[in-house]
Amino acid sequence: MSGTFANFLIPLQIGARDMASPFMNMLSYWFFFIASIVMLSSLFVETGPFSGGWTAYPPLSALHDASPGSKTGMDLWIISMALFVVSSLLGGLNYITTILNMRTKGMSMTRLPLTIWALFFTAVLGVLSFPVLLSGLILLIFDRNFGTSFYLSDIYVNGVGALSNEGGSAILYQHLFWFLGHPEVYIILLPAMGMVSEIISVNSRKPIFGYMAMLGSLFAIAILAFLVWAHHMFVTGLNPFLGSVFVLLTLLIAIPSGIKVFNWLTTLWRGNIRFTPGMLFAIGFVSLFISGGLTGIWLGNAALDIYLHDSYFVVAHFHIVMGVASMFGMFAGVYHWFPKMYGRYLNNSLGYIHFWITLAGAYLIFWPMHYQGLAGMPRRYFDFSIWESFKQFAELNRFISTVAMIVFATQILFLINFFYSIFKGRKVTVLNPWESNTLEWTTPINPGHGNWPGEIPEVHRWPYDYGKDGHDFITQTTPVGEDESGTH
Amino acid sequence: MSHSHNADANHEASNAAAMAEIKKVTILLSVLTVIELILGFWMIGISSAALRLAIKGVIVILMMAKAFYIVAYFMHLKHEVKNMIMTIIVPLSLFIWFIAAFLWDGSSFRNLRNTYNPYFKEQAGIKVEKKEAEHGAATHGAAKHEAVKHEAGATEAKETPAEKH
Amino acid sequence: MSTTTTASPNEAKLWGGGKSPFNLEYGKVMMWYFLMSDAFTFGAFLISYGTVRFSTNGWPDSNEVFRSFPFAPEGVHAPLVFVSIMTFILIVSSVTMVLAVHAGHNMDKKGVVRNMILTIIGGIAFLSCQAWEWNHLFHEGAWWGSNPFLNADGTASSTNFTNFFFTITGFHGFHVFSGVVINIIMLIMTLMDKFEQRGHYLMIEKAGLYWHFVDLVWVFVFTIFYLL
Numbered sequence: 042m043s044g045t046f047a048n049f050l051i052p053l054q055i056g057a058r059d060m061a062s063p064f065m066n067m068l069s070y071w072f073f074f075i076a077s078i079v080m081l082s083s084l085f086v087e088t089g090p091f092s093g094g095w096t097a098y099p100p101l102s103a104l105h106d107a108s109p110g111s112k113t114g115m116d117l118w119i120i121s122m123a124l125f126v127v128s129s130l131l132g133g134l135n136y137i138t139t140i141l142n143m144r145t146k147g148m149s150m151t152r153l154p155l156t157i158w159a160l161f162f163t164a165v166l167g168v169l170s171f172p173v174l175l176s177g178l179i180l181l182i183f184d185r186n187f188g189t190s191f192y193l194s195d196i197y198v199n200g201v202g203a204l205s206n207e208g209g210s211a212i213l214y215q216h217l218f219w220f221l222g223h224p225e226v227y228i229i230l231l232p233a234m235g236m237v238s239e240i241i242s243v244n245s246r247k248p249i250f251g252y253m254a255m256l257g258s259l260f261a262i263a264i265l266a267f268l269v270w271a272h273h274m275f276v277t278g279l280n281p282f283l284g285s286v287f288v289l290l291t292l293l294i295a296i297p298s299g300i301k302v303f304n305w306l307t308t309l310w311r312g313n314i315r316f317t318p319g320m321l322f323a324i325g326f327v328s329l330f331i332s333g334g335l336t337g338i339w340l341g342n343a344a345l346d347i348y349l350h351d352s353y354f355v356v357a358h359f360h361i362v363m364g365v366a367s368m369f370g371m372f373a374g375v376y377h378w379f380p381k382m383y384g385r386y387l388n389n390s391l392g393y394i395h396f397w398i399t400l401a402g403a404y405l406i407f408w409p410m411h412y413q414g415l416a417g418m419p420r421r422y423f424d425f426s427i428w429e430s431f432k433q434f435a436e437l438n439r440f441i442s443t444v445a446m447i448v449f450a451t452q453i454l455f456l457i458n459f460f461y462s463i464f465k466g467r468k469v470t471v472l473n474p475w476e477s478n479t480l481e482w483t484t485p486i487n488p489g490h491g492n493w494p495g496e497i498p499e500v501h502r503w504p505y506d507y508g509k510d511g512h513d514f515i516t517q518t519t520p521v522g523e524d525e526s527g528t529h
Numbered sequence: 530m531s532h533s534h535n536a537d538a539n540h541e542a543s544n545a546a547a548m549a550e551i552k553k554v555t556i557l558l559s560v561l562t563v564i565e566l567i568l569g570f571w572m573i574g575i576s577s578a579a580l581r582l583a584i585k586g587v588i589v590i591l592m593m594a595k596a597f598y599i600v601a602y603f604m605h606l607k608h609e610v611k612n613m614i615m616t617i618i619v620p621l622s623l624f625i626w627f628i629a630a631f632l633w634d635g636s637s638f639r640n641l642r643n644t645y646n647p648y649f650k651e652q653a654g655i656k657v658e659k660k661e662a663e664h665g666a667a668t669h670g671a672a673k674h675e676a677v678k679h680e681a682g683a684t685e686a687k688e689t690p691a692e693k694h
Numbered sequence: 695m696s697t698t699t700t701a702s703p704n705e706a707k708l709w710g711g712g713k714s715p716f717n718l719e720y721g722k723v724m725m726w727y728f729l730m731s732d733a734f735t736f737g738a739f740l741i742s743y744g745t746v747r748f749s750t751n752g753w754p755d756s757n758e759v760f761r762s763f764p765f766a767p768e769g770v771h772a773p774l775v776f777v778s779i780m781t782f783i784l785i786v787s788s789v790t791m792v793l794a795v796h797a798g799h800n801m802d803k804k805g806v807v808r809n810m811i812l813t814i815i816g817g818i819a820f821l822s823c824q825a826w827e828w829n830h831l832f833h834e835g836a837w838w839g840s841n842p843f844l845n846a847d848g849t850a851s852s853t854n855f856t857n858f859f860f861t862i863t864g865f866h867g868f869h870v871f872s873g874v875v876i877n878i879i880m881l882i883m884t885l886m887d888k889f890e891q892r893g894h895y896l897m898i899e900k901a902g903l904y905w906h907f908v909d910l911v912w913v914f915v916f917t918i919f920y921l922l
Contacts (some may be wrong), residue, residue, distance in 0.1 A: 061720045130731055134724050142720040167618055168731045176738035180861065189857040190840025191746065197650065202648070206839055208852025210638050210749045213742055216631055220738070267623045269632065280637030283630060540800075547796055555789045562785065566778050569921045573757050573773065585922050592917040596910055603792050603906045613716035613726075620730055624737055631741045635748030643751070653751035656848040 044073075046232055046374055047136050047160045049382070053481035054154050056145025056498060058491045061138045065131045072128035076121045078087030083106050083117035089117040094421075099192035103184040108278060116185065117324050119178050126171045126178075128268045133171075136164035145480070147500035152517070154479050154504045155255055159235020162263040163228050170224035170267070177217030184209075209341070215277055219270035226363050227266045231259065233370020234301060237323040239504075240377050241305055244320035245312025246513060248505035251304045258304075265294050266518075267362050275343045284343045291341035313508070318392030319474075325400045326369040333362025336411065346371035351421070354414025357407040365403045372396075375459070380474050384487045385466030391458040395451055402448030469480050478504045478516045554602040561595050719759055725900045729907045732869075736911050739865060743858040752845030754855050756920050759843050762830055777920045779825045787816025788909040789876075795902040798895025803884060806898060810881040813905065817874040824867050828860070836860075842902065859919060866908070866915050873908045874903050 048066065052059055060066050083090040092110025093101035101107045102115055140153070140161045144381040153161075180191040190206035197203060213290060242249040271279055271287040305327045314320065336358040340346050349355060371416045372395075379387045413434055418425070425431040425438065480500070484492050498518040506515040510525060565588055572584050601607040606614060644650040716723060747753055757773035766772065790812040797805025835842035838860050841853040880901045889895045 062724070065724075130728070134727050134731075137727055138720045138724045141716070141723060165620070168727055169623070169734050172731045172735035173738040176735050176742065179865070180739075182743060183838060183857065183861060188853075189861075190839075190853060191742065191857060194642070195646070197648075206749060206853050208746075210635065210746055211635065212638055213631075213745050213749075216634065216745070217738060220627070263625070264619075268626050271634075278638070278641065279633050283633050283637065288632075429785065499808050545802065547799075551789065551792050551796065555785075558785055559782070562778070562781055565917065565921060567772055569757075569774050572921075588917060588921050592913060595913045598911045599788070599906055599913065603788055603909075604903055609718065610716045613718065613723075617730065627737065628741055628744070631745045632748050635745035638745075638749035639751065642749070649751075653849055655850065657844055657850050674820065693758070 044069075046156075046236065046371075047132070047164070047272075049378070050481065051136060051139055051160060052143070052492060053381070053484065054157050054479050055140060055142035055143060055148055056480050056500065057491075058493075058497070059138060060135050061143055065135045069128045069131035070133065071264050072124050072131065073379055076124035076128060079117055079124065080121035083114040083121070086113040086117065088114055088191035090114040094216055096215075097181075098218075098320060099181065099184065099211050100196065101393045103181060103192050103214075105185065111138070114346055116182070117183055123175060123178055126175045129167050129171050133164040133167040136160060137168065140164075143352055145497045145500055147435075148480075148492045148517075151253075152500060153505045154235075155238040155249065155252070155259075156232075156235040158256055158259055159231045159238070160257050163231045166224040166228050166231070166263055166266055170221045170228075172335040173217055177214055177221075180217075181214065200514065212274070212277055212279065215274050216271065216488075219273045220267070222273060223270040224266040226359075227262060229367045230363055230370075231262070233326060233367040233373075234259070236377070237326045237370050238301075238305065238308075239479070240319050240323040240373050241308050241327075242505050242507065243377075243475050244317060245309050245314045247308055248305040248507050248509070249304070249313040250310075251300070252503065252505065254300050255304055258300040261297040262294065265290065265297070269294065272341055272343075272346070275346045281343070288341060288343050292338065294341075295334070297340055298330075302331055302334070318387065318389060318396055319373045321393070321396045322373035322376060323367045325396065326366050326373060328400075329366040329369060329403060331362050333358055333360075333366060337362060349414060351419055352414035353410040353418045353420055356420050357410035357414060360410075361403065361407050365407070369399075372399075372455070377475065378481075379459075379462065379466075380469045380486075381481055381484075383463050383466070384469050386469060386474075387466060388458050391454060395455045395458070398451040399448055402444050402451070404439050405444045406448065409441055413437060450521040473516075476514050478506060480517055483516065483518055550602060554598050558595055561598075562590050565591050598691055719896055722868045722896065722900055722903070725793055725903050729903060732907065733911075736862075736865070736914070737857075739862050740914060743862065743918065746854050750852055750854065752847050752849050752851060754841075754843040754851050755846040756922075758846075759831075759836075759855075760827070760920055764826055774920060776823070776827065777916060780827075781916050783816055783823065784909050784912050787813045787820070788906055790816060791902050791905045795895070795899050798889070798898040801890070801895070803887075805888060806884050806889075806895060807881065810877060810884065810898075814874055814877050814881065817870055817877065817905075820869055821867060821874065824863065824870075828863075831856075831859075862915060863919070865884065866911055869908050869911065873901075873905050876904060 048060065051057070068330050081338040088109040090110060091097065091102070091114040092108055093115070097115070097118065101111060103111055115144050140157060144150075144153075180189075182228050183189040184193060188206055190204070190209040192211050193204055193209050194211055195202055195204060195207040237253060238249055269287060269291045271284065275284050275287075309324070336354070340349060340355060340358055376387055376392055379385070416434070418431055418434055422431075426435065472486065475482070480498060481499050485494065500517045501520045502515065502517055504517050507513070509515060510522075566582050568588055568591075572581060575581055575584070600617075606617060643653070715780075718726075760777055761771040761773040763770070763772045763776050790809045794806050794809035794813060797809060831837075836856045836859075838857055841851050841852055841856040843851055843855065845851045880898055883889065883921075885896065889897065
């Protein structure tokens with residue numbers, strides 16, 4: 042998501058002909074492509090793909106004989122991930138330098154649309170956190186193939202040490218992994234936050250409430266993302282006192298998140314809201330972010346987490362806040378910028394159906410899961426029906442599965458809408474269909490190579506002058522008038 | 530790059546200043562390294578754990594000083610725009626908690642293992658006996674005893690687990 | 695922010711466009727952030743080393759391990775001497791790199807070429823030293839997964855000492871190697887007058903940044919493995 046929207050929106054919204062280094066972009070793309078091929082090829086090796094869960098904890102991942110999936114499939118997994126790290130590094134460097142260096146005249150950092158700021162912090166998070174995963178994976182490769190024991194402490198079979206090399210620490214891998222893993226959550230979420238800020242402001246015809254506060258909270262989230270990784274590890278044998286420090290740091294995230302939520306709500310407050318599908322998805326994002334974020338405060342407490350960990354409560358929490366919410370952000374972005382992408386509109390009626398079923402479905406799927414988790418149902422079980430204590434959830438599980446299938450079918454509807462509209466959608470006839478202030482709507486409907494045919498427009502104000510001095514909107518390219526009230 | 534457009538006199542002056550700075554930093558780095566080495570040599574003879582720890586602390590501070598001089602002057606960061614400096618310093622400050630939390634949990638893991646893993650604890654108490662090496666080819670001269678210990682360690686380390694069980 | 699910043703005078707101060715806010719060309723900014731990223735790779739390695747060392751009861755004494763010297767008579771032990779030579783080689787090569795960058799500022803092609811050659815020689819010398827040390831340790835029985843050395847207190851040591859030593863110095867050596875390759879490419883480009891034609895020696899500066907970073911990492915590796 043960061044990849045597509047960043048490459049699409051950054052040059053358009055900051056007023057640049059292209060990314061700073063198209064070559065790096067291409068490299069990044071091909072590294073990603075190769076990584077995907079390597080990953081998928083592990084499906085076809087004799088012992089099957091890696092089977093140790095997405096976190097690839099040792100010893101399951103470090104020992105060849107741990108399971109069939111720990112053989113060649115695991116090596117391919119590591120190589121693929123390493124290539125992916127390179128790809129995201131190249132991409133991230135490109136985004137950062139483009140945003141810093143390629144802005145058009147007048148586009149100071151504090152006049153950037155929040156989308157760009159969010160993409161900027163996303164790139165920073167990626168550039169700083171992925172290398173740590175890379176180190177962790179290199180050590181893992183050595184453990185697997187060169188007889189080292191970075192992550193292997195000791196294993197006993199019948200009182201006899203079963204490993205030829207030992208003395209390492211399995212928790213070390215988890216630390217390294219989650220040092221990436223937690224920022225990664227925000228890498229997924231931040232672009233959605235940025236796009237939602239932009240879309241909410243445009244469609245409620247009001248300036249974004251607290252632009253600097255939004256910036257500050259983005260920055261705070263970016264910093265905190267690096268300080269809280271061990272809250273994923275409360276039950277792994279982590280030092281309990283250290284855990285309590287992580288509880289404190291984790292709960293601090295609620296502050297910038299709260300600032301963002303209230304800013305979105307106050308932007309909506311008494312706005313002249315246009316309920317386009319994009320806007321609906323943006324509001325849906327805010328709703329899901331609140332519901333999912335609140336349970337995060339529960340889970341951030343080690344005392345509660347020890348009870349709730351690895352239950353359906355956790356599944357519901359992170360799927361709502363990080364999975365569905367960022368999907369909503371992405372949908373919002375697609376509906377909003379589709380006219381720019383293809384010069385045609387998406388079908389609105391299908392968009393409304395898509396939104397309402399997905400929103401209702403998301404809650405119908407994940408609310409019951411919270412209940413199940415509190416009642417003690419663990420995740421990652423192959424078959425629940427063998428346990429007497431979990432049988433009572435069978436009905437509820439069936440319900441969740443049914444809703445999930447309906448929601449999935451609705452996404453197919455969206456895909457149909459998407460591809461149909463590329464070719465047959467209603468044509469865009471005006472330059473600025475959403476009456477938005479940002480630069481991307483000053484390009485021709487079908488921008489050619491280099492985005493703007495003539496000069497790149499100059500920027501004279503921030504992007505959120507909506508409903509100001511009696512004007513519905515004032516684009517960024519409009520020079521500041523004589524008797525205008527305070528400008529950004 | 531902008532230097533080449535400056536007026537000649539200006540250019541000469543800044544040139545000389547830059548050269549002086551390079552010289553100064555080179556000397557500083559060498560001095561710091563020499564001090565580190567002296568401390569390192571001094572530490573060989575010291576057995577007091579507290580004093581060793583203090584010396585190690587000093588060495589770490591000297592290391593940070595060296596790093597500062599390399600980044601600030603050789604990599605020219607000191608002369609960049611302030612915002613540029615901040616974009617480097619702020620992410621680097623993440624290392625503080627990165628290091629603290631990891632090392633903290635590392636030592637916690639040792640305590641846990643020493644408490645709950647009798648095998649781990651036991652191993653830390655077993656000294657490898659210093660027996661004469663069978664193939665003492667590399668052992669001559671004054672430090673013979675030392676070398677033998679290492680030769681023995683090579684074979685012994687591999688044998689220990691087998692012996693124990 | 696929201697104060698009245700009216701029209702043109704402040705506009706120019708704010709952001710003129712078409713230049714970098716840091717007065718740096720984009721490639722250099724990119725190099726800086728790449729190095730940041732790389733710093734986190736090395737940081738993660740060194741911190742992992744620290745974590746494992748903190749979670750282990752004993753650790754070998756580096757002065758007992760790294761005490762040999764090429765061509766020294768058998769039995770003569772000189773802890774720290776060899777590695778200090780390596781350190782000085784790298785510092786000196788870093789200085790010559792600065793001089794090359796400086797010469798580039800002045801469009802002094804001769805100076806660039808001379809100092810680049812010196813830097814490359816320094817890099818190769820460092821790599822040779824490292825190769826010798828690895829070879830020596832290998833013949834003492836140290837390698838990934840095998841550690842002939844005892845802990846300082848005479849107990850059996852875990853293999854993680856050698857594991858980390860070879861992994862981290864290997865990773866650093868790989869960086870030195872790629873730095874030498876980059877420097878050689880830069881030298882060839884200088885000799886082909888590429889930079890004279892472009893009118894600036896920015897590429898040399900970027901290579902310089904990378905080379906200094908390699909030196910910087912060695913400062914940490916050297917201290918952590920050989921002194922602490």
